[in-house]
Amino acid sequence: MSDQQPLQEYLREHLVIGDGAMASWLFQKGVPIGLCCAELNLSRPDLIVDTHREYYAAGARLLETNTFGANRDALSRHGLEDRVYRINWKAAGLARDAAGRDAWVMGSMTAISSGRVRHEILPGHREMFIEQAEALLAGGVDGLILETFLDLAELLLALKAVRPLTTLPIIAQLACMEVGKTRDGFSVSDSFRRLSDSGADILGLNCRLGPGEILRTIEQASVPEGMVLSVFPNAGRPGLMEGEFGYTSSPAYFAERALRFREQGVRIIGGCCGTTPEHIRAVADALTGLLPINRLNPEPPPEPMPRTAVFVSSISDTLLERVKQRPTVLVEFDPPKDLDIEQYMIGAASLQDAGADVITMADNSLAQTRMSNLALGAIVKMRLGIDPLVHIACRDRNLIGQQSHLMGLHALGIHQILVITGDPARFGDLPGASSVFDVSSFDLIRMVKQLNNGISFSGQTLRERGRFIVGAAFNPHVTNLASAFNRLERKIEAGADFILTQPVYDRATMEMIAEGTRHLPAPIFIGIMPITSARNAEFLNNEVPGIRLTKEAMMRMGKYPAAGPDARKEGLDIARELVDAARKYFQGFYLMTPFAYHDMTAELTRYVKNKRPPLK
Template sequence: MSNGPGSRGFRFDFAERLASGVLVTDGAMGTLLGEHGVGFRHPYDRANLTHAELVERLHGEYVRAGAQLIETNTFSANRVKLSEYKLDERVAEINREGARLARRAADNEANGRERVPVLGAVGPLGRPLSPIGSITEDEAQGVFREQVEALLEGGVDAVLLETFTDLRELRLAFEVTREFGVPVLAYKTFVEDGETLAAGLPVRVAKELSGWGVDVVGSNCTVGPQRMVGIVEQMSDEIGPVAALPNPGLPQLINGEIHYRRDVGHFTEYGVKLAEAGARLIGGCCGTTPEHIKSLADALRDFDASGAAARQAVRNVSVKTRDTGEGPSDIFTEEEARPASEFARRLMDGEFATTVEVDLPRGNDITEVIEASRRLKERGVNAIDISDGARARLRMGPVAVGRIVQDEVGIEVVAHMCCRDRNTIGLQSDLLSASALGVMNILAITGDPPLIGDYPEATGVFDTDAIGLVHILSEMNRGRDLAGNSIGRAPGFLIGAAFNPTADDLPAEVEKVRRKHEAGAHAYWSQPVFEIEDLRRAQEALAAADLAEIKVLLGLMPLRSARQAEFLHHEVPGINIPKRVREGLAKLPPEDAPKFGVEVAQELLVAAKDSVAGAYIMPPASAPDLAGDVVEALGTPVR
């Protein structure tokens, strides 16, 4: 790294500089490049190679406007994001050139003034980490390391980790950057709402980042300057001087393009208030321009930092008694709420639990579902499973149906929830609704592809998969959403996941169970099993993977006909029906086949009862009472 900061003998002391006054940094780069027609269908970072003179000129405009620090045009220049544009092999080149352009502009425009440090900008990966996404922690750190190393080779003085929402991802980026021995600035972006402030999230974030050893803690993007004042107050009251780089306001879409209001006066007014609140490094994010920075620099040129510090000290006394939300719902606690339902209690206490999946009809009439659930309850079933658009077919939502069944019948429901139809916002929204409605047992599934269902042209979302959804549920059981915001009381969901004991690749299936277990699953609903040997083989594989103690609800499917058996065996993935069962059904007259199907399920239930946590029975849609016949094999109804 011959061009890195070590060879220059220069190291900017952020602690000393911010203690003595306010530093003004630059504003948006992407906004300006877009206005020059650069970046359409390409990342703005690519301009470091294709429009180098323009990038350098824009950096220079910010320095002339009064910026005392500038950032490189490399926010999205990591391998993950650049791979979307087939630029992943040019990561090092784009970052090195971004650093050199900013460094040259800073040196050329300083005109004898104090050196203008260059911050190497590093943003999030753009894809979620495992278990929500597929990127492992080691892979993420490799991506960050590649970018940071190239920025340092290009001559940056410090590294800026900005616009992160996921603190785990930010921590990974920080740990990598710290290895290089350069100053590190770390900014979290906050959701634009008052509840974030009321819950004390900025305080807890400030404590966390400061505890890592970050040189400058701050916030950027998302909120406008008015809301940023409240964030800065909380952060600076906790740790002292911080950084604040707000947008000028919320954007709007005009003719397919993002536009921000250009009220420089409003931005400057609140820039001064940010300084009064404890911000000592102030600039702009998306939508800001050299005009914003010039106005801000002029307004803060004679700012009395000592007077502001005195006012802040007075404010610190008043906030010591403020409830910052720490306690059971604190975003950094590892304490998880115990599952709250009676069905969960049965499983957790080792009592045999039975649940039956009752198919939903098309339309909005669920009278038959309610009546079937009532009869099954009378026969000793402990819970009713409600699927979520199984086989990608349109049905009512499981949470709404679950609440109705619970109210009308007085039996608990296990609501399936799939990742096909909801992004991570929608998944969390529906889980919050489930908690509010008292539907506390959730089975997390990935979901069937739309192609096989009623609407093959529909878009499958799949922001995450069942493993990621288990993680989301586990986070909610700690009282927080994926962004770390408090959701209030931890709901105490029972987190269910799927397991296929007859999978063609059993080792791969066991590995999925391990990942679900690590993500926080409490129990596993198995695909239907028809041979005790298949179950025993799967249990041995689980034991070999140190998963012998997981709670498995044995999947049982009382078959009603040879035709059904042939269809399921040959045409439905994940279901394997032994030849002897299929042939046994084929030999019987149609009216006797359901009894044979029940007997097969009963025999398996009796043989497996002492080695599983419960039974998950999936009767034919037209004959839900067959599940009650299967439960009779347990003897006295289990309630």
């Protein structure tokens, strides 16, 4: 423990300079990016002590332990989950060795879920916070600093978990995604009040934003009476400079902002990502000899004027309504692999004439590059007036791209989507492409429904609610059918509104699907895909994941080794028989167009709809 007087007592009459970044400064000193910085407490203690001493020599008198992300969850990614106690305990000692007798050492802890999609705080988080805090306290820290929490909910959880462990000061710091608001939608003023009520001794902001945006947030915030404020801004926003990512705020600018923070009543001023000992030295020089200023909250903002509601037309006659009332046909007709869409539009028009309710468009199925289904879906909707249903794979877009893609679909009036995992890129026509998979199909379904609730992926409130109708896929051709049904139930619990199955080629499987899904609220669209030849049958049965043909189908198609009109006629006959079998169990039909033979699925659509073929 420090020989210095208690931190809170000292802060009544003094400013305190915090340290700067640990990880980004270590990276500048040659530590490889991606290495677990917390592990260096054990393998390179000299490097960590020297870094602490650099900040102390620059004027920092509040040093944070090198334990940002040293919780069980983060350490497990490096195979270090069994060293949580040792790493944190050691880190406290290293910081204490580097600190002078006039400095405080604060045990650094951060959020566990900040790198994840915001959905819910996992049950084990509380125990992880307690485990890390106990190790830091045993190591002799002078208090705890809970920092870089994007969500107020998780910071409150951490605070309530560690508050009973110690009477030492706890600093609670949020990281805002935008000025004045947390990721989970709380204002900073409201957050500060709740954190104060839950036992925080010092309130603050750090990371994500630079000095200017954090200053604006502090200027607008209402702070509970008598509460001490801390700020640890980034050195501006990161950007690409001379081929490398870096931060732009100079030490001189940082020092000027520090004076402005003091004017707002802030008493602990340090730095986060991108800051160096030079930034801290500039802040210390600027604040030398200055006393703290008592905080004056701004005048409460005026009540916002009621916003005129934006008229939003409701979606009528969706596939969900149609399938309750009559046989409903979704036809999958994949976008072309070419730039020419003339033949595609001819095919789409023929499907519309046949009575297809919806045309579905895959999202680069089998990882084969095709035209954007967003663009093609918009063209089909505009020219033909038929509703598209676009597939959205988890493979090709990160979370930024996924939300942007969905917002574009919404703007174009395309609200029917199918969320799928997607085939790995290495198996497609560009095997060197990256597979993103930021989230699973379960997560993406939940996040689309989050948009429907007027909340963005990051937790920000949207002015308009989404109107997406979300489908999910079901593969009945698995060994463990009970597990497949369980997975399907979980997709519906996540928010799936309807289900499309893989192609089915026998009555028994249809009956099994009907029986296993009878209790589910989402309608099932049974998958049927005409076979085009014996070779096609062999390929589907033996090489395509999720498809199994019956022996009877294989024998019937075996009579037609080469593709041609006779083979396709036999394939259509089999498909019609499957439609007849399916009518007993399902009102939804999901017809898949093979090899762009749209005339086959058009004929099958007419059969489902009992429509006569057009006169020629």
